[in-house]
Amino acid sequence: MTKAIGLEVSLAIAEAVKQANVDVVAAYPITPQTHIVEELSVYVANGELDAEYIPVESEHSALSAAVGSSAAGARTYTATAAQGLAFMHEILFITSGLRLPVVMTVANRAMSAPISIWNDHGDIMAERDIGWIQIFAENGQEAYELTIAAFKIAEDRKVLLPICVNVDGFILTHMIEPVTFIDQKKIDDFLPPYSPALTLDPDKPATFGPVGVPEVYIESRKQCEQALLNSKAVVQQVLEDWGKSCGGKYKLVEKNGNDKAKILFITMGSLGETTMTAVKELEESGESAGQVRIRLWRPFPREEFLEAIADADELIVIDRALSPGAHNGPVAQEIKALLFNESKRPKVHNVIAGLGGRDVTVKDFQKMYAMAKADELGPNYLIWGVRSDA
Amino acid sequence: MSELAICAWQKLELGTVITQPGNAAQLRTGDWKTLRPETDTEKCIKCGMCSIYCPEFCISENEEGYYPADLFYCKGCGICANECPKQAISMVMD
Numbered sequence: 021m022t023k024a025i026g027l028e029v030s031l032a033i034a035e036a037v038k039q040a041n042v043d044v045v046a047a048y049p050i051t052p053q054t055h056i057v058e059e060l061s062v063y064v065a066n067g068e069l070d071a072e073y074i075p076v077e078s079e080h081s082a083l084s085a086a087v088g089s090s091a092a093g094a095r096t097y098t099a100t101a102a103q104g105l106a107f108m109h110e111i112l113f114i115t116s117g118l119r120l121p122v123v124m125t126v127a128n129r130a131m132s133a134p135i136s137i138w139n140d141h142g143d144i145m146a147e148r149d150i151g152w153i154q155i156f157a158e159n160g161q162e163a164y165e166l167t168i169a170a171f172k173i174a175e176d177r178k179v180l181l182p183i184c185v186n187v188d189g190f191i192l193t194h195m196i197e198p199v200t201f202i203d204q205k206k207i208d209d210f211l212p213p214y215s216p217a218l219t220l221d222p223d224k225p226a227t228f229g230p231v232g233v234p235e236v237y238i239e240s241r242k243q244c245e246q247a248l249l250n251s252k253a254v255v256q257q258v259l260e261d262w263g264k265s266c267g268g269k270y271k272l273v274e275k276n277g278n279d280k281a282k283i284l285f286i287t288m289g290s291l292g293e294t295t296m297t298a299v300k301e302l303e304e305s306g307e308s309a310g311q312v313r314i315r316l317w318r319p320f321p322r323e324e325f326l327e328a329i330a331d332a333d334e335l336i337v338i339d340r341a342l343s344p345g346a347h348n349g350p351v352a353q354e355i356k357a358l359l360f361n362e363s364k365r366p367k368v369h370n371v372i373a374g375l376g377g378r379d380v381t382v383k384d385f386q387k388m389y390a391m392a393k394a395d396e397l398g399p400n401y402l403i404w405g406v407r408s409d410a
Numbered sequence: 411m412s413e414l415a416i417c418a419w420q421k422l423e424l425g426t427v428i429t430q431p432g433n434a435a436q437l438r439t440g441d442w443k444t445l446r447p448e449t450d451t452e453k454c455i456k457c458g459m460c461s462i463y464c465p466e467f468c469i470s471e472n473e474e475g476y477y478p479a480d481l482f483y484c485k486g487c488g489i490c491a492n493e494c495p496k497q498a499i500s501m502v503m504d
Contacts, residue, residue: 119425180424218427227428239419240426246419 024198029160029187030055032199033099033125036167038069039207040123043094043214046074046085050104051137052189053127057099079104083111083122090120091228093219095171098122101189102129102143109147115182116151116244118228121174121214122182124152125167128289128340129189130376138377139189141289145341145350151244153183153251154318156288160197163187165267168207173258175214179251181244186317188290190377202266210266252319272321274313275328277303281310283392284329284366286337288314288351291373291380295338298385309389314351322358334367336392339401340374348401370401378405439466443486445501447479453498460490460499 033056037045045064047057063069072089076082082098090096100108105126115122126144130136144154153173157163166185174183187193218226232240256272263269274292277299285295292313302309312328314321329335339349346353352370359365369392374380384404391397423429447460454476461469461477468483469490479490491499 117425118427218424218429224429225431227431228425230426230428232426235416236422236426239417239422242419243422243424243426 022200022203024200026196027160027199028055028194028196029163029199030127030193031059032160032164032197032201033167033187033193034059034063035201036164037097037123038063039202039204040097040168040171040211041095041208041213042069042071042097042123042171044072044074044086044089044096045098046076046082046089046096047098048076048079048082048100048104050079050101052129052139052193053099053101053104053125055193056125056127060097079107080111083108083115083124086122086124087111087115087118087120088220090115090122091118091220093214093216093221095175095214096120096122097124099125099127101127102131102137105143105147106131112147112150112152112182114229116248117240119180119244119247120182121171121180123167123170123174124182124184125163126184126186127189127193128186136376137189139191139290139340140375140377141186141340141350142342142375144184144186145343148318148350151181151248152318153179153181153248153255153316154186155183155255155316156186156314157192158290158292158313158315160192160195160199161268162270163192164199165202165262166270168202168211168266169258169262169270171214172211172262173251173255176251176254176258177217179247179254180217181247181251186289191290200267206266210262248319252316252321255316270315271324272314272316273324273328274315275310276313277310278308279310280308280331282308282331282333283310283389284332284335285309285311285385285388286314286329286335286351286355287311288317288338289340291338291340294380294382295385298382298389301382302386302389307389320354320358325355325358326362329366330364332366334369334392336369336371336388336397338374338380339370339372342372342375342403352401369397371397371404372401373404375403380404438482439485440480440482443484443504445486445488446481446484446504447486447488447490447499448502449476449478450498450500451476453496455496455498457495459493459495463489463493465489 337352
């Protein structure tokens, strides 16, 4: 199949998981992730995918089962969103601590209360420090391709860490987009069967998850931290190889618009596409606007990011999550911390936008740009579009 | 503490997995203690009650029939001293 077909992105992600030839899917349905795992259950039921499907009773169990099957040497996939991701919380650390290359789709959704099934990044931003590789897809094609590449990254012997592919709930998961599927043969060549470094094996007993007494715990955490830091080079290499042999060319950080633009929008996820249109229109009206999209969030691609913003005077960092009580949203905090020791620092504006599925349009970005120029965005952050009496 | 696990982070097994079953035997729990048991052989009647009550199973009979604790494992909990029917065991600063 080399022709683009119109398909719901969730189903394209399920296809990616099937083409990655997983051994085990352990999942619990939660909106807006449900269609992915539902489709996978169909594949397993009708024999299209030779895998164990474990329909568990909760997300806590979904990831626990994934930990067990990955430790047993199986290529393992799960998916979740919002409250489901939060319910996995303690097991998220265990998965990375045990160095298990589980692949998980997070269909990003706002956290309750109030109940919201719509998109923002509040779910994954609360899980920044779980030690997983975290990447953000911008559109359907990217969600499909990154899902396959994710297995190769996670299973690399230099990495052996879990990875979550973030896709904006509804905005991506439920959108019908043109998706070009990659030929199975190419994927098989790209992604060989998983060969684990250590497994649960009765003939060669091992204990996964023993007590780490104070004399060991720090070294154990250091090992995981270093693996995550080292994974950046592998992510880069895998995406490069992917571009050559299978699909599109993806970088850790992407720049768009005038290379010397003075004011840059910084986005993660699907908002990057809306920003792209806004930047194009701003450029056409003679403005010096550009954009930088962060694809890899953990580990944060410091050097690539600094290079991308080297010529900018001002950044408008869009956060799709609130970090109540902090100076900024999570992404802006990260960027400000990174810039602090740099000799040349652009001014950083921070806009918290699109919480709980609120639309962020091209016009919004143009207004943000005008406000940044007029220095009206405030010193810390501005919650975009919030209705107020004052 | 097991000498195997006291190493640079680079040498630690992947995911801190234990690949040698039973290596807990190498875990020096003796360095947890503040007090260690000392037996007064004048009072000891060699009944072995201390050995039965020891939660660490680190007290066993020696050639002379007394029951010294293996200080490699003994955590200094004092249960042996408490259970001794002759108050022959006293806990002293390690």
